[in-house]
Amino acid sequence: MAEAQSTHGSLGKLWSYFRQTWRQNIIYIGFAVVFVFFAVTLHDRGFLDPNNVLNIARQTAVIAVMAVAMTLVLSSGEIDLSVGAVAGLASVTTAMALSAGGLGFGILAGLGTGLFVGLVNGVLSTRLLIPTFLTTLAMMGIARGAAMWISDTAAIPILNSDYAGFFGSGNLGPIPSLLLWMIVAGAIGHVTLRHTKFGRRILAVGGNAEAARYTGIRTARIKMAVLVISSVTAALAGMLYAGRLQSGRFQLGEGDELSVIAAAVLGGTALFGGRGTVIGSIFGALMIGVINNGLILMGLEYSQQLIARGGIIILAVALSQKRS
Amino acid sequence: MNARASGNIAVEMRAISKRFGGVHALREVNFSARFGEIHALLGENGAGKSTILKILRGVLAPDSGEIVVDGNALASLTAKTAREHGIGMIFQEMSLVPSLTVAQNVFLNNEPLGRTGLIDERAMRERSLAILRDMGVEFDPAALVGDLSTGQQQLTEIAKALSQEARILVLDEPTSALTASEVEILFDLLRRLRSEGKAIIYVSHRMDEIFQLADRATVLRDGRHIDTRPIGDYTLATLIADIMGKATRDLLEYATDPTGSEEVVLEVRNLHSGAGAGASFALHQGEVLGIAGLLGSGRSRLARMLFGLEPIASGEVLIRNEPVRITSPQMAKAAGMALVPEDRRRQGLVLQHSVAQNIELPVLGKLSPxxxxxxxxxREIVRDIISRMNIKTHSPDSDVNTLSGGNQQKVVIGKWLATAPDILIMDEATAGIDIGSKGEILRLVRELASEGKSIIFISSELAELLAVSDRICVMARGEIVQTLDARQLVAGDHDPHSELQAEQKLQLLLQQGRRHG
Known part of the structure; x- marks a missing residue:
């Protein structure tokens, strides 16, 4: 009798633990459900084929890298809409610098582009107190326009094979280098947000900026830092695109800001700050990638894909919202 | 026959009772206001004033009793019937939309429409201007409310009530954020409205205003009606005695022997944020220095200035005889200061984060190199603080917003104790928390003092100031007008009568600090 009760009790405990935490982990549950669903229904169309799986990873990796930095930005209560345009601009500056001055110059130019844009975003937001939604919205247009202008709207080829191999198109054994970039960025982002003082301060500023200030945290400095990190990471993403396609183009990264924000929010990061999970964001990006791939394999038309993808994202975010 | 002539009863509440759970907020309270009078409604926090105001506004329904207005006896009012009967509220927390103009606010949700069915902006401006002129004030109805001074915003609130034909105006602490000249304008207006036959119900903690303005006063205490008299029957002392009553809060058990030493830890000379002479005082090592003052006397601003949260216009701050210039909370922290702020939810805590994260936040820099x-x-620091502060939480990882108010406040105090400060500033540290937590906090304050920490203890509750302070500074208009020895104020040991007298005496000083100063 007592034994039966205790079994019942521990089962009950497990159930109540699940009920309390499933919303936080909805991204992993959702990812598993979607993956298994496609694995079963699209078995005969090669969904589980290693090439297809690696393809998904390759297509998702760049979004995932940007989503890592976006997680920090959103956690601090800010937003960065310029990431896609910065990726495009950095792909162009990198390609131009590569042909002009070689590998080192190319890498410096790409990362420098991100650093510069990030500093401008940061200064406008923390000194002039323009909301980041507006600064980065304006920067989105400026960066895209600059990329078109300096490239004369033409694709700039990258002939440096070392660059292309390292950034995006090469493999390390069986593993695509893009996947490694994603894993490295994810690990750094996760440790930063979870295990450093900086990460803790980001969350505090996003959770309650006034209390953070009363506690002696330099809130402007934190905002500045996350905006710079976001732009530099976006520039890195643009360099990965350029490496994969072996050219710099102003169109690269177009519309990525929305996929990146969707990935982060899907993963459980709060749109208005205070709560964030880097690993969740990566799974959010992967889930969007899996959905895209599955819908294509199902033979849906592009128009139908857009509708289905939007519906699934709304469903997942709605399920993860806390009811109170 | 004119039921609305001056002298007739405008609104009457008969034997009103209201309970919240087991607490009697009002017990058979009678209250009436006449047309053509300013009627002061007085009582301490928790006496039942705000419950009466909420019933008049139609937000709460009484459990029993009736409300007579316009000759109708009603069991309760709704927001709509209150307005129809001409009851207009002037809120303490402004209820205006700062991004709309004065005229748009005055007619909010009540906009005059033109023939096209669209809002007639011009009519709105003209009618607002007419109302403002009638009130004897002049400012532009097309101005944005956000650009107005606090005084003009208050007047806009009154214009809004008048635009809805209010005949009974209810004002809740209307002067707490006004400058002296704005107060004069408001008082002139209220007197004029009185002579026009409006009934004005006026709530304030400032007795000098009551004596200047009111015709009659009703005193509430612990939810009971104590007395209603013409103001001329009262003196300041008898009015305070009526409001405070004969029972004391009996907090003196927390008092200890003096712990202060001769050494001055913090000295403040003529510190002010704008005009005026500014505040001057000295804080000794191991001392609890209480700061008493009415709402708006500058207590919290003083705390924020000391902690680098608000700019200092002039004056000097010395820590251990060294002049310091503190312009940010980081600098204040480095100088060994800590501030338990006035509003724990907005300024003290990240509510959706855990107890542990909140406690670690100010000491992150010290956790590791x-x-x-x-x-x-x-973990060790968090565990120490949780046990020292006796914080009742399911686990250190529980979110702070799952804790009771008292335990949340203990987290705020605890996170600052973790920084091991020399100087601890506590601003209304026991406001709105249960009596058990309050006792624990008062005991802790005395303990910290005996360990040699120096504490500035700001509070509106006189009983607790008397219990916990070594000395008490009385503050008014940003100045320290008087400094008293708390133990001399409470003459006989643990004699409830003398404690009450001390409270009344302190209240008298607070009120006079404003009156003469």
Missing amino acids: SPFISGRTG
Whole structure:
């Protein structure tokens, strides 16, 4: 009798633990459900084929890298809409610098582009107190326009094979280098947000900026830092695109800001700050990638894909919202 | 026959009772206001004033009793019937939309429409201007409310009530954020409205205003009606005695022997944020220095200036005889200061984060030399603070917003104790928390003082100031007008009668600090 009760009790405990935490982990549950669903229904169309799986990873990796930095930005209560345009601009500056001055110059130019844009975003937001939604919205247009202008709207080829191999198109054994970039960025982002003082301060500023200030945290400095990190990471993403396609183009990264924000929010990061999970964001990006791939394999038309993808994202975010 | 002539009863509440759970907020309270009078409604916090105001506004329904207005006896009012009967509220927390103009606010949700069915902006402006002129004030109805001074915003609130034909105006602490000249304008207006036959119900803690303005006063205490008299029947002392009553809060059990030493830890000379002579005082090592003052006397601003949260216009701050210039909370922290702020939810805590994260936040820099958080050191500090403060939480990882108000406040105090400060500033540290937590906090304050910490203790509750302070500074208009020895104020040991007298005496000083100063 007592034994039966205790079994019942521990089962009950497990159930109540699940009920309390499933919303936080909805991204992993959702990812598993979607993956298994496609694995079963699209078995005969090669969904589980290693090439297809690696393809998904390759297509998702760049979004995932940007989503890592976006997680920090959103956690601090800010937003960065310029990431896609910065990726495009950095792909162009990198390609131009590569042909002009070689590998080192190319890498410096790409990362420098991100650093510069990030500093401008940061200064406008923390000194002039323009909301980041507006600064980065304006920067989105400026960066895209600059990329078109300096490239004369033409694709700039990258002939440096070392660059292309390292950034995006090469493999390390069986593993695509893009996947490694994603894993490295994810690990750094996760440790930063979870295990450093900086990460803790980001969350505090996003959770309650006034209390953070009363506690002696330099809130402007934190905002500045996350905006710079976001732009530099976006520039890195643009360099990965350029490496994969072996050219710099102003169109690269177009519309990525929305996929990146969707990935982060899907993963459980709060749109208005205070709560964030880097690993969740990566799974959010992967889930969007899996959905895209599955819908294509199902033979849906592009128009139908857009509708289905939007519906699934709304469903997942709605399920993860806390009811109170 | 004119039921609305001056002298007739405008609104009457008969034997009104209201309970919240087991607490009697009002017990058979009678209250009536006449047309053509300013009627002061007085009582301490929790006496039942706000419950009466909420019933008049139609937000709460009484459990029993009736409300007579316009000759109708009603069991309760709704927001709509209150307005129809001409009851207009002037809110303490402004209820205006700062991004709309004065005229748009005055007619909010009541906009005049033109023939096209669209809002007639011009009619709105003209009618607002007419109302403002009638009130004897002149400012532009097309101005944005956000650009107005606090006084003009208050007047806009009154214009809004008048635009809805209010005949009974209810004002709740209307002067707490006004400058002296704005107060004069408001008083002139209220007197004029009185002579026009409006009934004005006026709530304030400032007795000098009551004596200047009111015709009659009703005193409430612990939810009971104590007395209603013409103001001329009262003196300041008898009115205070009526409001405070004969029972004391009996907090003196927390008092200890003096712990202060001769050494001055913090000295403040003529510190002010704008005009005026500014505040001057000295804080001794191991001392609890109480600061008493009415709402708006500058207590919290003083705390924020000391902590680098608000700019200092002029004056000097010395820590251990060294002049310091503190312009940010980081600098204040480095100088060994800590501030338990007035509003724990907005300024003190990140509510959706855990107890542990909140406690670690101010000491992150000290947790380890590297950029990484040392989990173990952090855990130890958190565990120490939770046990020292006796914080009742399911686990250190529970979100702070799952805790009771008292335990949340203990987290705020605890996170600052973790920084091991020399000087602890506490601003209304026991406001709105249960009596058990309050006792624990008062005991802690005395303990910290005996350990040699120096504490500035700001509070509106006189009983607790008397219990916990070594000395008490009385503050008014940003100045320290008087400094008293708390133990001399409470003459006989643990004699409830003398404690009450001390409270009344302190209240008298607070009120006079404003009156003469």
